[in-house]
Amino acid sequence: MTTTSVKRLPAENGRSGWEAISRRSLPVRSLEGNVTADWLIIGAGFAGLSAARRLLQLRPYDKIVVLDASEIGKGTSGRNSGFMIDVPHNLSSSEYASGGLDATRLEMAQNRAAIAFAKEAADEYAMSSETFDPAGKINAAATARGMRLNISFGQSLRSAGEKHAFLNAAEMQEITGSDYYLGGLFTPGAVLIQPANYIREFAAGLSRKIDLFERSPVTALTRNKGTWAAISPRGKVTAPNVILGVNGHIDDFGHFRGRLMHIFAYASMTAPFPAEDFGRQVSGRDRWALLPADAMGATVRKITSCGQSRIVIRTKYTYETTITVSDHRMAKMATEHRNSLDARFPGLKELPFEYSWAGRLCLSRNHVPAFGEIEEGLYSACCENGLGTVKSTLAGIMAAELATGTASEQLEQYMDHAAPSRLPPEPFAWLGINSVIRLQELRAGREG
Ligand SMILES: Cc1cc2nc3c(=O)[nH]c(=O)nc-3n(C[C@H](O)[C@H](O)[C@H](O)COP(=O)(O)OP(=O)(O)OC[C@H]3O[C@@H](n4cnc5c(N)ncnc54)[C@H](O)[C@@H]3O)c2cc1C
Structure with missing residues (x-):
């Protein structure tokens, strides 16, 4: 018998505004006692829930159990900016499309396959356009460098035969109500989600056919005579096959250690403001979604529901070896968000942030x-x-597909990659990665 203890569990850093304004229809159920299943999935974010949906399609009569340490929508899947992006989006350099034409085409085909799968789920689970909105996105440029990055990104899209449109400063102002931007690059294939709604409605849709247990952390995983057992404080799930959809927590399960970068991203959401006259005057149309032309800049979205608008802003990254960040760091990032928002929307200077939060990415x-x-x-x-x-x-x-032995060209292409490469040992990784982030953020300047 082999046993791996899971020493670190996920933790929340601030309350996600998306989660706070989202309603959940599904009662929280936790694991009590011993359960046997054909499939166990650990993690109920995009990865875990998508694995569950695909398994249901491939093995409709099998018993599927999903365990999550937290509540659906409170983890990173419910605290992101909600851009489902089809075109290349490489965060590790300031240019999004850093590969050649073949790599760009393959990445877009893969992203679109994922978006098509999400759309099928959105249709089946009757998600509204507030939750799942195929509206496209704009890469907004506030500097001459940002404009150059947009032109270069546009060129790579043109070579790949992809639809895109450049927007000038007046068009950006008509959309956003702000004169901050010099231009933008619109691509139509992105879907904008309300991430907490999406992940909750996805889980609620699946819950008719699977057993989903929240507040049920896996604290140990053992293997005995070909069967896996996941131990949680008040119960145990035994299954021959386990899929880990725990993102960066995979190294807490003892795999890929020293190879994954845990990057914190920070966001804030304003209090609501009236969508009509005042809202339109200071922030343009009811809904828009801006990614920064320089990947290290600020992502900004405006959402409107029942006559009330809000702005959500994400900017700044840090690399951490811990799973929580200090209150001091959170306050500092909220100040950064304030400065970025005020620079773009001086008419909203008096409007407070209602929520500020952070979440962990894995690169x-x-x-x-x-x-x-x-x-x-x-x-x-x-x-x-x-x-x-x-x-x-x-x-x-x-x-x-891999776990069920379902062969496809897509799976073959997906599997055709190297393993994550090794990072320098700590504290060199911490120092090196944070220095690179700081330098790139400084270079992004007014894009941030
Ligand atoms: C501020 C911010 C903005 C972002 N914006 C975007 C964006 O616009 N577009 C985009 O594509 N991405 C964005 N991201 C990234 C995106 O949120 C993540 O890539 C995504 O959530 C990863 O999904 P996942 O299912 O792999 O992992 P997660 O969402 O992290 O889900 C993993 C799940 O595993 C569970 N888990 C972990 N350990 C255990 C355990 N021991 N036992 C049981 N359960 C466990 C966790 O509770 C969690 O629910 C953003 C992230 C942040 C923080």
Whole structure:
């Protein structure tokens, strides 16, 4: 018998505004006692829930159990900016499309397969357009450098035959109500989700056919005579096959240690303000979604519901070896958000933030997932490289196909990557990665 103790469990850093304004229809159920299943999935984010949905399609009569340490929508899957992006989106350099034409085409095909899978789920689970909105996104540029990055990104999209449109400063102002931006690059294929709604409605849709247990952390995983057992404080799940959809926590399960970068991203959401006259005057149309032209800049979204608007802003990253950050750091990041918001929307200076939060991303140095059968009957669908709404969705689908022996060209292409490469030992990794982030953020300047 082999046993791995899971020493660190997920923790929340601030309350996600998306989660706070989202309603959940599904009662919380925790694991009590011993359960046997055909499949156990650990983690109920994009990866874990997508794996469950794909397994249901492939093995409709099998028993599937999903365990999560937290509550659906409170983890990183319910605290992101909600951009499901089809075009290349490489966060580890300031240019999004850093590969050649073939790599760009493959990445787009993979991202689109994940978005199509998400759309099928959104249709089946009757998600509204507030939850799942195929509206496209704009890469907004506030500096001459940002404009150059947009032009270069536009060129790579043109070479790949992809639809895109450049927007000038007046058009950006008409959309956002702000004269901060010099221009933008619109691409139509992105879907904007309300992430907490999406993940909750996805889970509620699945829950008719699977057993989903929240507040049920896995504290140890054992293997005995070909069967896995996941131990939780008040129960145990035994299954021959396990899929890990725990993203960066995969190294707390003893795999890919020293190969994954845990990057914190920080966001804030304003209090609501009236959408009509005042809202339109200071912040333009009811809904828009801006990514920064420089990947190290600020992501800004405006949402409107029942006559009330809010702005959500994400900017700044840090690399951490811990799973929580200090209150001091959280306050500092909220101040950064305030400065970025005020610079763009001076008319909202008096409007407070209602929520500020952070969440953990998982990146590998060589931009590959931590994927595959890592022990007999144990599969990893982890390391989303910062774009988990699509990459973790895809990893979950692929893990279900791999685990059921469902061969496809897509799976073959997906599996064709190196393992995540090794990081320098600590504290050199911490120092090096944070220095690179700081330098890139300084270079991004007014984009942040
Ligand atoms: C501020 C911010 C903005 C972002 N914006 C975007 C964006 O616009 N677009 C985009 O694509 N991505 C974005 N991301 C990243 C995105 O949120 C992640 O990539 C995504 O959540 C990863 O999904 P996942 O399912 O792989 O992992 P997670 O969402 O982290 O889910 C893993 C689950 O595993 C559970 N778990 C871990 N350990 C255990 C255990 N021992 N026992 C039981 N359960 C366990 C956790 O509770 C968690 O629910 C953003 C992230 C942040 C923080």
